[in-house]
Amino acid sequence: xxxxxxxxxxxxxxxxxxxxxxxxxxxxxxxxxxxxxxxxxxxxxxxxxxxxxxxxxxxxxxxxxxxxxxxxxxxxxxxxxxxxxxxxxxxxxxxxxxxxxxxxxxxxxxxxxxxxxxxxxxxxxxxxxxxxxxxxxxxxxxxxxxxxxxxxxxxxxxxxxxxxxxxxxxxxxxxxxxxxxxxxxxxxxxxxxxxxxxxxxxxxxxxxxxxxxxxxxxxxxxxxxxxxxxxxxxxxxxxxxxxxxxxxxxxxxxxxxxxxxxxxxxxxxxxxxxxxxxxxxxxxxxxxxxxxxxxxxxxxxxxxxxxxxxxxxxxxxxxxxxxxxxxxxxxxxxxxxxxxxxxxxxxxxxxxxxxxxxxxxxxxxxxxxxxxxxxxxxxxxxxxxxxxxxxxxxxxxxxxxxxxxxxxxxxxxxxxxxxxxxxxxxxxxxxx
Numbered sequence: 122x123x124x125x126x127x128x129x130x131x132x133x134x135x136x137x138x139x140x141x142x143x144x145x146x147x148x149x150x151x152x153x154x155x156x157x158x159x160x161x162x163x164x165x166x167x168x169x170x171x172x173x174x175x176x177x178x179x180x181x182x183x184x185x186x187x188x189x190x191x192x193x194x195x196x197x198x199x200x201x202x203x204x205x206x207x208x209x210x211x212x213x214x215x216x217x218x219x220x221x222x223x224x225x226x227x228x229x230x231x232x233x234x235x236x237x238x239x240x241x242x243x244x245x246x247x248x249x250x251x252x253x254x255x256x257x258x259x260x261x262x263x264x265x266x267x268x269x270x271x272x273x274x275x276x277x278x279x280x281x282x283x284x285x286x287x288x289x290x291x292x293x294x295x296x297x298x299x300x301x302x303x304x305x306x307x308x309x310x311x312x313x314x315x316x317x318x319x320x321x322x323x324x325x326x327x328x329x330x331x332x333x334x335x336x337x338x339x340x341x342x343x344x345x346x347x348x349x350x351x352x353x354x355x356x357x358x359x360x361x362x363x364x365x366x367x368x369x370x371x372x373x374x375x376x377x378x379x380x381x382x383x384x385x386x387x388x389x390x391x392x393x394x395x396x397x398x399x400x401x402x403x404x405x406x407x408x409x410x411x412x413x414x415x416x417x418x419x420x421x422x423x424x425x426x427x428x429x430x431x432x433x434x435x436x437x438x439x440x441x442x443x444x445x446x447x448x449x450x451x452x453x454x455x456x457x458x459x460x461x462x463x464x465x466x467x468x469x470x471x472x473x474x475x476x477x478x479x480x481x482x483x484x485x486x487x488x489x490x491x492x493x494x495x496x497x498x499x500x501x502x503x504x505x506x507x508x509x510x511x512x513x514x515x516x517x518x519x520x521x522x523x524x525x526x527x528x529x530x531x532x533x534x535x536x537x538x539x540x541x542x543x544x545x546x547x548x549x550x551x552x553x
């Protein structure tokens with residue numbers, strides 16, 4: 122539960138602001154000449170309308186929407202936005218905003234796929250599979266009768282490494298809406314070494330005696346690339362990803378969005394307008410039956426008062442982060458970077474999470490980015506055992522949330538916001 126705004130489309134690693142002033146810094150900025158347009162209803166396709174628009178006004182068509190609403194993302198020469206607003210085919214013109222990947226994580230330790238530290242050049246022919254602490258904490262490893270077989274989860278992120286030996290990616294169904302033209306392959310080689318690949322591994326790393334194991338090793342992964350290799354993106358690209366997910370809702374049961382945007386305590390009208398369109402896209406996806414799981418964010422703020430999206434949208438399941446270091450319940454604490462608030466639904470491990478990374482390796486990263494996929498994977502286990510719910514709207518999924526969680530006590534360092542969201546649990550009776 123959650124609606125409002127919050128910008129910096131953080132990769133959701135852990136960019137922390139330690140003062141009120143800092144919380145208002147690094148807000149997303151408008152992208153010069155780039156706009157999300159919403160077309161008036163007609164029988165003409167959005168693609169044809171966008172082509173006509175570009176032919177008439179100049180510029181470039183970036184993405185089109187036919188499912189969440191009829192629209193497109195276009196870049197036009199400076200000053201042409203006035204002409205767009207007067208175009209007879211256009212209902213609304215909204216400034217697009219930047220999305221940033223703000224890395225704040227402990228230094229990554231990269232491993233080869235056999236689990237040994239690559240930085241130390243350790244070889245050897247023996248293989249080893251590591252049980253990550255997060256998967257251990259939610260007891261997904263104990264659920265040996267349900268691995269999510271037949272369920273598809275879309276990862277809206279920087280892409281997923283198509284060649285990773287520890288992942289099963291539906292390459293044919295994967296798409297790239299970031300403008301990088303990788304087809305959905307992960308080209309993020311910055312500090313995070315493959316943010317989307319890391320998310321995918323938490324959900325569904327294979328049980329194959331190498332690397333790590335995910336929440337459900339038989340879950341199918343579809344890469345819906347909406348962030349560029351740099352980790353940056355836009356509202357427009359996220360909406361395009363959700364449009365694609367909605368069009369394939371008969372296949373995709375769950376969508377994971379480990380990203381976020383901060384509008385701040387006094388967001389601009391432009392940001393509000395862009396957020397409203399993103400919200401509409403989330404609504405259409407959940408109405409189509411897709412369960413949308415999102416990261417709460419890493420600014421240590423209340424998601425409502427700081428306008429965090431999509432974490433505040435009530436239709437999505439929003440996930441905060443617990444700090445667990447050993448995979449066992451007890452002596453845990455609140456992840457200091459995690460956002461919080463009444464619109465947050467559930468909590469999962471998000472500190473020092475070992476998972477897959479680019480080039481067939483593994484790495485250790487922190488953030489609510491990696492709490493969310495624990496929940497997305499567990500929702501997939503629920504669907505594998507119980508079938509898809511009639512709606513993906515989180516407000517109507519109390520039975521699902523109950524099945525995938527367990528009550529907990531207030532954690533050390535946890536902000537007291539009037540609610541203690543339950544902890545993700547993947548071995549409940551209705552999941553086995």
